[in-house]
Amino acid sequence: MIKVMIVDDEPLVRHGLRTILEGDPDIQVVAEAADGHAATEQAHAHACDIALVDIRMPNVDGITATRALRAMARPPAVVILTTFQLDEYVTEALRAGATGFLLKDTPPVEIIRAVHDVAEGHSTLSPAVTRHVIDTLLQRHQTLTAQERARLDTLTARERQVLQLVGQGMSNADIARALSTSEATVKMHVSRVLAKLQFDNRVQAALLIRNVDPAPPGSDRGSST
Structure with a gap:
């Protein structure tokens, strides 16, 4: 069972995420919080594997909350969930220790998949976020x-x-199709690449290889999971 905490100042958003996540028999929402301060309190009271954290919240924002959560003795993985995709939020979230970054318009099935991926030790980034942050940081x-x-x-x-x-x-999935192999095999290769490069997420790896081998003109930089 994957134990999840939802951190968002909007009760309706928390309710919607709980409904989506608890539709999966392997996911249990164990806590909710309306700001970063409450999130750290809830994380200490209810051991969780993953925290879905909004960025813009009153009192203590999501970036500060991420740092606090990741500093715990048994830290949960943090996936930032927000409507904003400005590069300063993405890079600050990754620096703070976030494992993933999803936009709130991400389809429910993709949110569930992201939770499972993070629980398995993978990072997850919204396609729009991946494209945006790679192109911005390459500048x-x-x-x-x-x-x-x-x-x-x-x-x-x-x-x-x-x-x-x-x-x-x-x-x-795209890589699997391009290489005529399974998605599980691609996940294995990506995990090994990240381990060898000593990176936490695929954006760091993408930036590294793009500095060595720039993407060909017109190449599709559409998504990352």
């Missing part, structure tokens, strides 16, 4: 360090191929 060109180049060299040819497709913003 601040980063020079690869010797360590990053050395880690890239540890990848197998197949892992490098998967990484290049991740760099184009493709989802695991």
Whole structure:
């Protein structure tokens, strides 16, 4: 059973998310909170695996709440859920320790899938967020360090191929279709790539490979899961 806490200042949003999540027999909503301060209190009172956290809330916002939650002795994974996709919120959320970032217009089935992915140790980012943050951060060109180049060299040819497709913003399903393999196999490759590169999420990996191998003109950078 995946134990989830919902953190949002809008009661209607909390109710809607609870309804969506509890429609899955493997997910249990164990707590709700209306701001970041209440979220940390609830997290201590009710052990949870994942916290879905809004960014803009009164008193204590979602970024501050994420830092506090991730600093706990047994921290829950944090997935930011918001209507906003401005790059400063995305990058701040990732720096604060968020595992994922979903827009509130994400279809219910994708929200459920994201919870399962995070519970399995994967990161999850909304397609629009992935495309936006990669393109924005690439404008601040980063020079690869010797360590990053050395880690890239540890990848197998197949892992490098998967990484290049991740760099184009493709989802695991898209990559599976492109490589004529299963989505489970792609997930395995992505996990290995992140481990070898010592990254927490696929946006970091995408930025790295895009600094080495820029996406070809007209390539589809549509989504990431």
